[in-house]
Amino acid sequence: MTKDKHQALIENFEKEVSLNEVEKEIIRDYFHFFTIQKKKDLLRSGDICNYTFFILKGCTRSFNIDEKGIERIQNFGFENYWVGDLLSLFTGEPSSLTIETIEHSQILKIHKDDLENLYNEVPQLERFFRILYQKAYVSSLKRLNKMVQFSASENYNQLIKEQPNLLQRVPLAYIASYLGIAPESLSRIRRNS
Amino acid sequence: MTKDKHQALIENFEKEVSLNEVEKEIIRDYFHFFTIQKKKDLLRSGDICNYTFFILKGCTRSFNIDEKGIERIQNFGFENYWVGDLLSLFTGEPSSLTIETIEHSQILKIHKDDLENLYNEVPQLERFFRILYQKAYVSSLKRLNKMVQFSASENYNQLIKEQPNLLQRVPLAYIASYLGIAPESLSRIRRNS
DNA sequence: CGATTTTCTTAACATAGGTTAAGTCAATTT
DNA sequence: AAATTGACTTAACCTATGTTAAGAAAATCG
Incomplete structure (x- = not known):
């Protein structure tokens, strides 16, 4: 019995939407597994963010360099977190974020074009990601409130x-x-x- | 020749999507015009935000009261701005925001249920509002960056x-x-x- | 193992913004 | 016109965080 590298991902989807075996298999095909050492980049500032990452094991930080040259960490990623730069992903413009591993990590990634294809094959996921993006918006508003108040x-x-x-x-x-x-x-x- | 109260709204949509005369008429039916004095509330903290507002004339501020009892203005609204509380609109939960007019204002509003119906009748608007919500997310991230840096x-x-x-x-x-x-x-x- | 580098802490001083209280000016009310 | 109110400013003092520099502790390297 081989260990299913996509198990945590499937479970993450199933918190919001239902999936049959065929759909799960499609998902397994689209998401690619890789491991990466600590202190390595998933995304580099200036590059276009073409991938969405799902962390199976390990941890990441997303930061930009501000106008005074200081690293500003926007968020951390841990097991079962989604990381990437939504702004760059939405707009296709170069990202201002660098995403770097803090620990040796195991990660699944999907290309944005594949994600579009996946939406067609497993339409429930469109809902999943809409909710995910709304949550990202909500957490950005909450963080802003905290910083000010x-x-x-x-x-x-x-x-x-x-x-x-x-x-x-x-x-x-x-x-x-x-x-x-x-x-x-x-x-x-x-x-x- | 009567003045079209919905003209600025239609033009706002047409910056992103194309509309024929039938569709414009549908839009005119769904968006309700009203005027409101200065210092009056469009939304009151604790209420569920059921409407999305489009400002034709005048100006608004959206604020919440923080845990120290201080009013924190999140944003201002002016001519051709959309205001409302996306969080409350998305989740159906009570809003923490109060939206108040700063000047005597002319406003168009649409109920969230009507907006769903409108999406069915004029599907291009789904795209329009997706873009609008993404922009709201982007501007929230930008403001957070500014406040920190x-x-x-x-x-x-x-x-x-x-x-x-x-x-x-x-x-x-x-x-x-x-x-x-x-x-x-x-x-x-x-x-x- | 000792040496080196990285991470974290401490201290002294500087600065931005908060707090409190009073004062000015313009607009509004009586 | 006098009184009141609201909007904004000023000043004195306070506090949180920044900056610079040094040192301690922990992790990593040779």
């Missing part, structure tokens, strides 16, 4: 409350970048918590 | 450069709220610019 200290404490595992998997400097503060400031915040 | 002063100066008319139409206290700072801080920033 809470202090870095409040945001840090809420973050580790919601995702305590974060501390064990990503360096503090990345968390500081995600919170929009200097690593030194995060140290100070941690001391006073 | 620039100082209030930089954001203020860029804002009035991009929308110089803002100063003539909305009180400074609203602009401060939009920038996420106290009105006193905006005064200081303006003095030092």
Whole structure:
């Protein structure tokens, strides 16, 4: 009995839509498995984002370099997370994001053209991805609200409350970048918590 | 020759999609015109957002009250802007936003159920609104980036450069709220610019 | 194993923006 | 016209975070 590399992906789809065996097989054909070392890029700033990635194992960070030359982490990816740059994917324009692995990772990817084909063969997935994109929009609005309304200290404490595992998997400097503060400031915040 | 209250709306659609006369007439039937005084609510926090609004004349602000009791303006609406709460519209959950007119305004509105019917009768509009929602997502990401990466002063100066008319139409206290700072801080920033 | 690099912390000082309180000016009301 | 209200500014002081520099601790390398 061989291990099904697509199992977690299928289960992820099945949280929103129903799939029969034929459809599952189509999905397995379209999503390509690969492994990648830590500190390697899934997407490089300036490239067009042609793929959508599904993380089976490992972890990633998506960041851009701001006008002052500082890396700004937008989000992290973990097991069963979808990563990519929706903006670049929607518009076909070069991405401003770099997506880099933080750990050695196992990932499934699908090309945007294949995703279009897949929509035709398994129409339920159109709904799945619409919901996924809406959730991305919602989480962007929520994050904006948090950044405006809470202090870095409040945001840090809420973050580790919601995702305590974060501390064990990503360096503090990345968390500081995600919170929009200097690593030194995060140290100070941690001391006073 | 009577003035067509829906003209600006039709032109707004026609920037993205083609419409024949029959379709335009259907659209005119679905969008309802009304006028509203300044300082009145289009949507009240806690209510479900059942309508999408198109501003013909006037101006609005959308804000929520944060956990510290402070009004946080998310965006302004002007002529030919779409306003509403996409989150509440998508999910059917109560909105956290209040949308209030800043000036006496002329507005078109459509109920979300009617919008579904309209999609069936004029399918091009499905594409129009998908693009509109994607743009909303993009602008949310851009605003998040700005808030994290620039100082209030930089954001203020860029804002009035991009929308110089803002100063003539909305009180400074609203602009401060939009920038996420106290009105006193905006005064200081303006003095030092 | 020791050496080196990376990660994290600490401290001193600088700065942006918050808070409080008062004051100015223009518009509106009586 | 006087009084009131609303919009905006100013000033003094406070606090959170940035910046710079150094050091400690942990991880990695040779």
